Amino acid sequence: MSELIPPFHWHTFLFSPWNDPLIATSNFWIVLMGFMVATACGLVGNYLIVRRMALVGDAISHSVLPGIAIAFLVSQTRGSTAMFIGALIAGIVTTIIIEVIHKKTRVKQDAAIGIAFTSLFAIGVILISLFAAQIDLDQECVLYGEIGYIGPEALAGEHTRIFGIPLGPITVARMILVTIATCVLIALFYKELLVSSFDPGLASSLGINATMVHYGLMSWLSVVVVSSFESVGAILVIGMLILPGATAALLTARFPRILLLTVLNAALSSLGGVHLATWLNCSPAGAMVVMASLLFSAAWIFSPHDGLIRRWYYMRGAGTSEPSEATVELTSK
């Protein structure tokens, strides 16, 4: 066992990722990419969580496979842009199929998600095996991109520059733009997203088209998922859609604060993930998700809002009542 897990020293854990300038540069880009992915996914994921559609992101990240295969057959290149467009179309088609099955049959939404993404994923698998000769492509490379490669890529390759600022390899640059756009869109449509998530009936009566908001959100989810996972892998995307938002929701019950905590959580997970990955010499994407789940566990135990410790303390102290905000307020008045 002792050979499997390297010895832990605080000093090496804190400083080893940043000692050597080359490794430090490489790690900087990995942390930046991780932070961008976790922020964009986490922010959009918050809306999925409150709409009880948390698994749609999982569905989209699988169902883009046929889109990528078809994009390859049509364009005959493995160029990043063609793949991106193919995947995006497949992602949007998935959300439409889910919605149509859910609305037009008695099938519930979770089952509709299961139907849509397994069917599309299967079509993708068939396409790839049918045209295996022409397609230099397999589901592995689509689903399990690795954020660790971004470091060497940033060191070796050309940087994409916007206004002269080097934004790293094309995948990182694109992700930075997507993340900024995500924040801007949420700021612009905050009201519409909030009211149509909480009360679609009221939203429609206010003249907000809840269906349009739904498809807009789903399309943007496709953009975020597709631009993330091609380079970081599905596990990081799916993990970051749910974990930061779920953790934040344990710590506060106000939506704006949940959004802020999500961004903080994204920063801690990506930075902590790189440290964890350096110590254990493992995949940074996996380490980031592990870090995010550690943060979730910590929030679950220590949350001043409704954490395990607080619950336990109340059970002993007050004896009978639930340790909710309500009781505190009532007793203080």
Next chain:
Amino acid sequence: MISTARQPTSALGQAGATEAPPLEIHDLTVSYHKKPVLWGIDLVVPAGKLVGIVGPNGAGKSTLIKAVMGLLPLNSGWVKIYGKSFQKNLKRVGYVPQRESVDWDFPVNVMDVVLMGRYGHLGLIKRPSKRDREIARECLDKVKMLPYSDRQISNLSGGQQQRVFLARALAQESDVYFMDEPFSGVDAATESAIITLLHELRAKGKTILVVHHDLPTARNYFDMLLLLNMRVVAFGPTEEVFTYELLQKTYGGRLTILSEVAEAVRQKV
């Protein structure tokens, strides 16, 4: 026609004479999965009335409200709010959906929910202003929920949730209100608070349509009743419409309800 269509002071009544009625429905048919739920509804609701919509389960009461609000596709017919389509008169319509239709674990507090009532008055991108918050506080005060404005909505009782929904509708500052079962599952205090509020709104010239489940109280609460069972069985002043014959026609042969009705009519005599 230089004067603006929207007159907040139409409350005072003088505009009522020339203005189109708050709600006009013609030949409305709505169906779910090809089964008609509402059939050939014709209705003109006069201004300043408190109208109860009653009928058995599945009579289409909620469907009627949703169809008027444009939440459901219409098979035929049209709906007009103050002489215009609903989409063109959004600000004049307030809506209180059924309390069960939303997730009360949603991460917002009471103030956030009431402010949603102001969204119709805000442009794209605009955040609620100080004035909007002031209006929201006044509305919360009217339903006696002001001390709870920072409370997480999951920590409210059923009656308190309903009052928050009413405060949100008040914050919409509309002229005609549609309320879907505001009295269901609330405590006695909330019930009387709602009634007081509805009377206040009526006194200001607002028109209110309320889906109501409980027949015995319907007679006391409303000025007018709409007896609905897929079609309009009757619509008129409560004292004219609340008769054994018409209620029997509405509820059919359902014995338990009929005995309730008989009891209610007896009390009236």
